[in-house]
Amino acid sequence: MSLAAAGPLKAATVRPSREDVAMRLGVVALAAILLTMVGLPLWALLAKGFQDHEGRFVGLANYAAYFATPALFNSALNSFEVAAISTLIVVPLAFLYAYALTRAVLPARWLFQGISLIPIFAPSLLPGIALIYLFGTQGFFKALVGGQIYGMKGIVIAQVFYCFPHAVLILTTALRTADARLYEAADALGASKLRVFLTVTLPGAKYGVISAAMVVFTLVITDFGVAKVIGGNFNVLATDVYKQVIGQQNFSMGAVVGMVLLLPAALAFTVDRLVQRRQVALLTARAVPLVPKPKLARDAFFTVFCVVVSVGILSIIGMAAWGSLIKYWPYNLSLTWANYRFEAFDANGWDSYFNSIRMALWAATAGTVLVFVGAWLTEKTRGFGAMRGVVQLLAFLPMAVPGLVLGLGYIFFFNAPSNPLNFLYATMAILVINTVGHFYTVGHLTATTALKQIDPEFEAVSASLKVPVWRTFLRVTVPICLPVILDIAIYLFVNAMTTVSSVIFLYSPDTKLASVAALNIEEAGTTAAAAALCVVIVLTSAAVKGLHLLADRFLFDRLQAWRRR
Amino acid sequence: MTMANWTRRALWAGVAAAALAATPALAQKTKLTVYTALENDQLDPFKKAFEADNPTIEIAWVRDSTGVVAAKLMAEKDNPRADIIWGLAASNVGLMASQGMLEPYTPAGAAALKPLFRSGKTPDTWVGMDAYLSVVCFNTAEAAKAKKPKPESWADLAKPDYKDSIVMPNPASSGTGYLTVAAWLHVMGEEAGWKFMDALHQNIAQYIHSGSAPCVQAAKGERLIGIGLDTRGASEKTKGAPLELIVPKEGLGWELEATAIVKGTKNLAAAKKLADWATTKKANELYAKTYPIVALAGVANAPPNYPADIEKAMVKIDVEWMAKNRDRILAEWTKRYDGKSAPKK
Numbered sequence: 001m002s003l004a005a006a007g008p009l010k011a012a013t014v015r016p017s018r019e020d021v022a023m024r025l026g027v028v029a030l031a032a033i034l035l036t037m038v039g040l041p042l043w044a045l046l047a048k049g050f051q052d053h054e055g056r057f058v059g060l061a062n063y064a065a066y067f068a069t070p071a072l073f074n075s076a077l078n079s080f081e082v083a084a085i086s087t088l089i090v091v092p093l094a095f096l097y098a099y100a101l102t103r104a105v106l107p108a109r110w111l112f113q114g115i116s117l118i119p120i121f122a123p124s125l126l127p128g129i130a131l132i133y134l135f136g137t138q139g140f141f142k143a144l145v146g147g148q149i150y151g152m153k154g155i156v157i158a159q160v161f162y163c164f165p166h167a168v169l170i171l172t173t174a175l176r177t178a179d180a181r182l183y184e185a186a187d188a189l190g191a192s193k194l195r196v197f198l199t200v201t202l203p204g205a206k207y208g209v210i211s212a213a214m215v216v217f218t219l220v221i222t223d224f225g226v227a228k229v230i231g232g233n234f235n236v237l238a239t240d241v242y243k244q245v246i247g248q249q250n251f252s253m254g255a256v257v258g259m260v261l262l263l264p265a266a267l268a269f270t271v272d273r274l275v276q277r278r279q280v281a282l283l284t285a286r287a288v289p290l291v292p293k294p295k296l297a298r299d300a301f302f303t304v305f306c307v308v309v310s311v312g313i314l315s316i317i318g319m320a321a322w323g324s325l326i327k328y329w330p331y332n333l334s335l336t337w338a339n340y341r342f343e344a345f346d347a348n349g350w351d352s353y354f355n356s357i358r359m360a361l362w363a364a365t366a367g368t369v370l371v372f373v374g375a376w377l378t379e380k381t382r383g384f385g386a387m388r389g390v391v392q393l394l395a396f397l398p399m400a401v402p403g404l405v406l407g408l409g410y411i412f413f414f415n416a417p418s419n420p421l422n423f424l425y426a427t428m429a430i431l432v433i434n435t436v437g438h439f440y441t442v443g444h445l446t447a448t449t450a451l452k453q454i455d456p457e458f459e460a461v462s463a464s465l466k467v468p469v470w471r472t473f474l475r476v477t478v479p480i481c482l483p484v485i486l487d488i489a490i491y492l493f494v495n496a497m498t499t500v501s502s503v504i505f506l507y508s509p510d511t512k513l514a515s516v517a518a519l520n521i522e523e524a525g526t527t528a529a530a531a532a533l534c535v536v537i538v539l540t541s542a543a544v545k546g547l548h549l550l551a552d553r554f555l556f557d558r559l560q561a562w563r564r565r
Numbered sequence: 566m567t568m569a570n571w572t573r574r575a576l577w578a579g580v581a582a583a584a585l586a587a588t589p590a591l592a593q594k595t596k597l598t599v600y601t602a603l604e605n606d607q608l609d610p611f612k613k614a615f616e617a618d619n620p621t622i623e624i625a626w627v628r629d630s631t632g633v634v635a636a637k638l639m640a641e642k643d644n645p646r647a648d649i650i651w652g653l654a655a656s657n658v659g660l661m662a663s664q665g666m667l668e669p670y671t672p673a674g675a676a677a678l679k680p681l682f683r684s685g686k687t688p689d690t691w692v693g694m695d696a697y698l699s700v701v702c703f704n705t706a707e708a709a710k711a712k713k714p715k716p717e718s719w720a721d722l723a724k725p726d727y728k729d730s731i732v733m734p735n736p737a738s739s740g741t742g743y744l745t746v747a748a749w750l751h752v753m754g755e756e757a758g759w760k761f762m763d764a765l766h767q768n769i770a771q772y773i774h775s776g777s778a779p780c781v782q783a784a785k786g787e788r789l790i791g792i793g794l795d796t797r798g799a800s801e802k803t804k805g806a807p808l809e810l811i812v813p814k815e816g817l818g819w820e821l822e823a824t825a826i827v828k829g830t831k832n833l834a835a836a837k838k839l840a841d842w843a844t845t846k847k848a849n850e851l852y853a854k855t856y857p858i859v860a861l862a863g864v865a866n867a868p869p870n871y872p873a874d875i876e877k878a879m880v881k882i883d884v885e886w887m888a889k890n891r892d893r894i895l896a897e898w899t900k901r902y903d904g905k906s907a908p909k910k
Contacts, residue, residue, distance in 0.1 A: 071903055137787045150771060232771045235903065239738075242774060246632030247738030248895070249639045249657070328805045330786055331706070347608045347626065411640040426646060505637055509598070509625040516629075523630055524605055525781040525797055 016383065019469050023381040027391060030374045034394035036421070037437035041409035042401060044416075049255030066256045071235065076260065079236040082152060083220040083264070086159040090216045093160070094167030095209065097309055100302035101168075102175040103201075105294045107303060110549050113172075114542070115310040118317055120165035120491070121541035123498040123515045125522055126534040127158040128229030130319040138330040150232030158226040161316055163219050166442060167212040169491065173446050173484060174208020175201075177453040180290040207452070210275050211445050214268035215399065221264050222402040225501060237261050238402050245404055258405040262397075272396070317538060324532035339532040345521045348512045353536060356514040359431050360496035367436035367443070368489040372481070375447035376473060380459060399441035403501025410434055411505055426508035438502050439495045443488040450484040451477070483552065490548050494541040595622050595835040600638060602631040603652035603822075604796075604855060611651075611851060615842055622835045630775075631657065631740055638827075642666060648830040649839055654740050655693060655821035656888055662690035668826040670837055674844030674861075682821060682860035691825035692844060695856035698817040698875060699745040702780035702791040702798040706807035713789060719749065719813045722790070723764035731768045732779040733792035737895055737903065740820060741776025741794050746898060747887045748818025748880050759901070766902050784808045795875070796855055802870040810872050816880040822856075 016024070052058045066072055100106060101113055119127070135142050135149035142149070149157075178201075186196045202209075224238035231239060237257055245254035325335045343349030374395070378388050398406065414425045424430045454477065462472040478485065500515045507513055514537055522530035603611065605628065612624045627634070627647065635657040638647060645666070650658060661667055662684065671688040682693030701722070703715060713730075716722050722731060734742030750758035770788055773779055779791030780798035784806035791798070795810065802808040824843040826836045842848055844860065852859040853866040858876050867873065 069899070071899055132787065138785065228774055233903075239774065243735070243738040245636055246630075247735070247774070249632070249636050249660075251636075251640070331807065332805060344606075346605050347628070408636065408640050411637065415641055415644045415646070417644045422644070504629065504633055505640070509627055520605060520629065523775060523777065525777060525784075525801060527781075527785075 020382055023377060023469065024384050024387070026373075026377045027381050027384060027387050030370075030377055031387060031391050031394065033370070034374075034391060034437075034440070037433055038398050038401075038406075038440070039394055041413035041437075042397065042406060043409070044412035045251065045405055045409035046255050046259055048251045048412075049253075049259055051252055053250075053252065062252045062256050066253060071240070072260075075235045075237050075240050078152075078234060079221050079238070080264075082155050082159065082234075082236060083217045085156050086163060086220045087213050087216045089156070089160050090163045090167050091209065091213050093309065094164055094171050094212060095205075096302075096305060097164075098168050098171035098175050099201075100306050101172055102178075103290070103292050104302040105292050105299050106306060110553065112306045112310060114545055114549055115313055116168045117165045117494075117545055118313055118538065118542065119161050120169075121494050121498070121538045121545070122162075122317065122320075123500060123518055123534050123537060124158075124162055124223065124225035125229065125500075125518055125530060126320050126538070127161045127316055128226055129323065129522070129527055129531050129534070130316045131158055131230055133319050133323045133329070134316070150230060151234045154230035154232070155227055155234060155236075158230055159220045159223070161313065162223070162226060163216045164313070166215050166219060169442070169487065170212040170215060170446060170449065171205065171208050173449050173487070174205040174211075177450070178204055178290040180288040183290060207275055208449055211272065211449065214272055215442060215445065218264060218268055218399050222261060222400060224402060224404065241402055241404055245408060251408065254405070254408070258402065261402060261405075262400050264400070266400075268396075268400070273392070317535075320531045320538075321535050324528055324535050326528055329528065339526070339529040340536070342517070342521075342529065342533060345524065345526050345529040346517045348517060352512045352517040353514040353533075353540075355428075355511050356497055356537070357540070359428060359435065359511075359513060360493045362428070362432040363435045363439075363496040364489045364493035366432065367439075367492040368485060370436065371440060371443040371488055371492075372447050372478075372485050375444050375451055376477060379448060379451045380456075380469070380473075395440055395444040397441075398438050401438075403438060403499070403503075404505075406434070406438055407502035407505035410502070426506070426511075428511050430506055431503050431511060431513070432496075434502055434506055435496045435499055436492065438499065439492060443491055446484060446488055446491070447481070450481050454480060486548055486552070490545055493544055497537050497541050595832050596625055597622050597832055597835050597839060598625050598627060598646060598648045599839070600627050600634050600647040600650050600827075601652040602634045602654070603628065607652075607851070607855060610854075611848075614847060614851060615839065618842060618847075619835075619838055622838060624839075632738070638666075645827045645829045647827045648832045649827060649836040650691075650823070650825045651839065651843060652694065652822050652824070655691065655823040655884060656740060656744075656891075658691045658823040658825045659684070659884065659888055661825070662686075666828055667691065668828045668830065668833065668836075670826050670840055672824070672837075672844045673841040677862070678844060678860040679862055691823040692840075693821040693823050693860045694843060694848075695852040695860065696819050696821050696858040696879070697741075697856060698795045698819045698858075698879065699741055699748070699776075699793060700780075700795045700798060700817060700872070700875075701811040701813060702783040702793065702801075703809045703811050704783045704786055704789055704807060705809050707786045707789050711789065715809070716790070716811060717814060719761065719815050721813075722768065722792075723761055725767070727768040727790060729768065729770045730789035731765070731792065732771050732773055732782050732788045732790070733769060734776045734779060735772035735774050735903075736898055738774040739776045742772070743891065743895070744818040744820045744887065745792060746818075746894060747890070748816065748882060750894065751818075751882045751886075752815050752880050759897070762898075762902070769902075772902070780808070795857075795871070796868070799868055799870045810870070812872050812875060812878045817875070817878045818882065819879050821884075822852075 049062055050057060050059060097116055101109060106112055131149055131154055132139065134140055135144065182200050183196065186200055222238055224242050227236050227239050228242060237260060241254050241257045244250045244257060323329060324339050327334050327336050346352065378391050381388060410430065413419065414422055414430060416422060458476050459469065459472055498515050500519050503513055504516050507516060514533055518530045518533040521533060608626055608628060615624060616622065631654050634653055638661065667690045669686065669688040669690050672692055675683060675689055675692050678692060684690045684692065701716060708715065713726060733745065736742035736746045749761060753761055777794045777797040779793035781801060782788045783791030784801035798808060798810045824840055826840055830836050846861060846864060849859045849861040849864040850866065853864050855868060857867045857871050
């Protein structure tokens with residue numbers, strides 16, 4: 001932080017202005033909202049870990065029982081192994097990809113950007129189905145993986161596919177905002193490319209890299225969908241929760257495993273906070289945005305790299321799309337549209353699809369406002385460290401919670417007869433609240449990363465000109481961050497389209513979602529129809545993303561024009 | 566009072582009376598929230614048939630897989646949202662009964678049901694609808710390719726011929742898995758049962774978290790043999806899978822689907838009507854379209870591609886015994902076979 005910004009800040013901590021008070025109240029309100037959306041429902045379930053079947057308090061007896069089984073250690077070890085391997089593959093891959101998108105001159109950059117996001121459009125069922133078509137016992141390329149896709153290999157491949165866009169999203173944000181003057185200076189001083197990379201690029205993106213690693217790691221740890229479909233006998237903590245909760249309706253033990261799952265997240269949170277303390281603003285008021293200049297060798301390398309990654313992503317989606325048209329795999333490979341007549345496979349037919357769209361639109365609009373205003377309040381409120389810390393923790397929490405745990409917690413919390421909010425139960429609203437809560441973290445991280453890169457001098461200048469802080473927010477912060485705000489909205493939309501594990505406990509007869517229907521259809525053995533519904537979901541989200549990219553190209557180019565020289 | 570005034574008043578009174586008369590007619594249609602794990606394609610015919618006989622009641626389904634519905638019911642215990650359960654595993658319903666979550670009621674047609682399909686309490690806490698069994702699904706096309714013999718008994722499945730080519734549901738996550746294991750222990754005796762499973766473990770490619778997936782995987786040639794839900798095997802065969810449903814000669818484990826009224830329902834009268842209807846011949850004929858064995862004696866309509874005389878193969882097992890020993894059996898099973906804790910030889 002520059003001295004200029006530190007001056008007024010110190011003065012403010014002595015006697016908070018009315019504006020400071022208002023913002024602090026905002027932070028308190030945000031904490032209350034997050035507590036309702038995440039904290040209390042989670043506690044409603046986790047508290048069961050200290051009770052027996054009849055609800056009597058038993059202290060740590062369940063923990064003792066669980067830790068006494070050798071299975072736990074194996075599951076924990078497996079979870080850690082899979083998460084570590086996936087992270088080590090995804091983060092470098094995503095970094096190169098994000099680097100190519102932001103720092104190289106690519107032909108059809110927008111296309112590569114779009115393709116990198118496709119996996120996020122797909123329900124986690126899709127990579128599982130596609131991998132079985134591709135590498136299963138009857139798969140087309142089974143020789144490539146030595147014939148056995150079930151187990152760790154399958155989980156890692158599917159997780160890499162599934163987590164890649166999350167990492168790309170965070171890393172693109174981190175790499176997008178760079179000050180060209182630093183590179184010009186380095187160039188003028190004759191620094192080598194490696195040196196520039198190590199001393200300018202990497203430190204600037206460090207926060208993003210660590211965030212991405214933490215997000216990928218916790219995503220893999222908590223996801224049970226992939227492990228369930230393609231994990232074989234490879235036990236992980238998330239499938240242990242599934243066994244306890246769905247298999248045996250043993251909420252006490254489910255809560256115990258859920259609590260164990262929070263440990264890696266607690267670790268991630270601590271690491272994140274430590275790094276965050278050192279992050280400095282990159283986009284100072286005098287910064288000049290970096291516009292990559294064509295360089296043949298570099299651009300060729302990154303184009304090839306992006307093509308290879310894109311082909312990998314598209315072949316998984318393509319396999320699912322083809323599978324959705326096959327009559328009876330693998331014995332009757334003739335093609336048919338019959339699998340798209342969803343009313344033949346699920347009582348709700350296409351209705352669940354339109355429910356999903358409605359839910360996703362609500363989550364994207366209401367959720368984005370909450371996430372961005374929330375991130376802004378936590379970043380820009382002066383002082384009030386403890387409360388901001390609480391908000392940060394609550395914003396981090398959902399990522400670490402398996403959907404099953406959060407969904408059950410919602411039943412316990414929102415269905416309690418004493419809860420004044422219980423009128424929300426079994427409505428569309430609770431699905432929206434649950435989805436925004438469940439996917440809060442990545443949006444929050446993205447918004448925070450973007451906000452951190454904006455020089456606090458903007459606020460300092462506004463303050464000295466007696467411009468109210470909300471006006472600075474609307475006139476400066478929001479326009480600067482508009483691309484990021486849209487990214488968050490799209491992120492919430494596509495996740496609302498695909499989310500399963502949490503909402504499966506919360507939908508009512510009128511609000512069944514397409515992602516849940518796809519899972520039900522798959523469980524009924526009609527894999528092709530499930531693939532078909534997954535394909536419809538992917539196409540919808542891809543269309544929405546396409547509109548976003550068009551808007552980006554034609555509309556926001558103008559809004560962002562001030563950044564260019 | 567003038568005549569005109571009087572007429573106007575009478576007119577208004579008439580309108581009001583008509584409105585009053587109309588309102589109850591509209592309100593009389595009770596919306597009944599029915600929790601179920603029935604197959605998706607059963608929902609619509611069941612709803613239509615019931616509503617045709619009970620025009621004042623409308624069914625709103627909440628349907629998901631057995632585990633999800635059971636978990637939801639248990640989690641909603643303090644503030645139940647379901648009026649009635651129609652089509653959920655008897656073991657889950659029995660557990661709810663033992664926790665006092667059900668409204669005891671003996672449906673009108675209960676006396677005519679086979680004794681196996683009743684809770685044994687007076688009044689009944691639940692009644693059965695149909696039974697499903699755990700069979701062997703054998704992929705004949707893949708067997709011909711790999712030149713594997715057709716198994717005739719559970720003991721055959723433990724032979725080295727089938728190394729790594731069998732899938733079965735994981736009893737810790739699937740009710741079908743548990744009933745299969747419980748039947749083995751019951752028929753073979755505990756010691757021989759575990760010994761059989763030790764040998765079988767060498768042939769198991771995967772313990773899947775679903776009772777229907779094994780036969781689907783066998784149907785698609787993903788695996789040679791699946792141990793799992795009978796109806797799913799039959800329906801895959803009907804769709805064109807090269808599948809044979811085998812009834813091992815030692816006998817089959819089974820489970821019931823049940824109907825039960827949830828305690829605390831605000832629509833008790835309507836729920837009782839559904840419970841009554843669920844025991845009728847008409848209802849049983851609907852069950853028989855999917856399941857070969859139904860609660861009402863004399864209703865038999867084996868679905869296509871179903872092994873004949875399967876009812877005789879049901880092992881004599883006590884549902885109560887299964888429920889009581891569940892924790893113990895699952896603990897032992899998990900210790901022996903779950904994942905890497907039991908490395909294969």
